[in-house]
Amino acid sequence: MPSRFPFPIPAGWFFVSYSDELDPGQVKTLRYFGRELILYREQSGSARLADAYCPHLGAHLGHGGVVDGDRLRCPFHGWQFDGSGRCAEVPYAERVPSTAKLETWPVVERNGFILTWHHPTGAPPFFEIPELDHFQNPDWTPYDRYEWEIASCCQEIFENSADGAHFRYVHGTRTTPATEYEVIGYRMLTRSRMKMPTPRGPIDGGIDGDVYGPGYGVFRFTGIIETLLINLITPIDEEHVEFRYAISVNNRGDESNARGVGRAITADLVKQTSEDIPIWENKLHLETPLLCPEEAPIAMWRKHMRQFYP
Ligand code: FES
Ligand SMILES: [Fe+2]
Structure with a gap:
């Protein structure tokens, strides 16, 4: 094979x-x-x-x-x-x-x-991972921890964030969120704005992603309640990874509310991951995919990733 x-x-x-x-x-x-x-x-x-x-x-x-x-x-x-x-x-x-x-x-x-x-050739670090202000901050809950072993690789998994169209077909979202993408050096930033359903009607929400290289991404959810998702991918070998979510919620002084809303957001993320896994575990990486103009962020992500294979 x-x-x-x-x-x-x-x-x-x-x-x-x-x-x-x-x-x-x-x-x-x-x-x-x-x-x-x-x-x-x-x-x-x-x-x-x-x-x-x-x-x-x-x-x-x-x-x-x-x-x-x-x-x-x-x-x-x-x-x-x-x-x-x-x-x-x-x-x-x-x-x-x-x-x-x-x-x-x-x-x-x-x-x-x-x-x-x-580093594939043993070269020293050429970028850093910054400290976040939520960590050990009493306004934020300790991490909820999730992990999976997946037969895939870092590049393929984070490509998901640059793939707007799949949300509708894999995750059943009604609309594709409007997302902006930007590359700054070793970081890929994403900004999505969408309506979030609540019992009192839809409210404006957003997801701001900041992916540092191939293994570490920080996603900040705003809207109902501020939630921080840290997405950690560690290669086991060239075709298997450990995939983790560490999730912290801003409790705004109301821990039980934060726990409830946090749990709903987390449950949705975990559901989405279970929907992505069968695609990731069975797909090929096509070096020349058939991308529509709307899918330019996928090409952007792939170009960005090249700097991590020296
Ligand atoms: S000290 Fe002999 S194998 Fe480690
Ligand atoms: Fe996905």
Whole structure:
């Protein structure tokens, strides 16, 4: 079977864990970017992501590796690695081999997420993920968390936001929302305005999207109640991703109202995702699709994405 997608795993920042799901001293095993990885938190608080296999004799550090202060100790022969991956100690040898180094990955913590930088050639980050003011703000609810594993890739999934016509046919919306698209460097911005149905009649609503590279998108819903959806996509390999929603609602001092409206918005997003998944999991990426003039944003998205495949 030929590959359904003609591109490698792109460059970008990608979710590897929620910050509050990794305690100091904890070691987790992950499988992303076609690699076996470990994620751990030093006792002093920094999160670290590294290749899972010890450079000494190949033990898997996620099976018995121990965080000792700010070092990670291999279960096989006790070699110790610092946060940069450098071997700091071989307990039974006078000298540490100078080339002993565990491969480590850049990590940042932003808005309650641990994110790592992936680049197909190993180049350093060329953009950043900004802090959002809702995070740890008492006016906003803690994240509601949803996740799926999907046989698709980042580019195909975010292309959905640039595909206005599918809303009517896949999601059954009565009209196609009027949407403006803009590319600013590594960001793709979308602004949609629509009528939102409420028990007291339709009201003006909107969705403002801000997608940072191939793996991280922030969508702000206004209208009934302000809701923030953070869409996180992490490649497992070239043809599979983990797809997440982290949803926070502005409670305007009225938590039960926010919870109710937030739940309705969330239920709709989750419904839409379940409608998109069978399309994503079975479609091909056509390099020269038959786009109508109305579908220019899809071409714009594809051109924008090229910068993430260096
Ligand atoms: S394999 Fe890790 S210390 Fe030997
Ligand atoms: Fe969709």
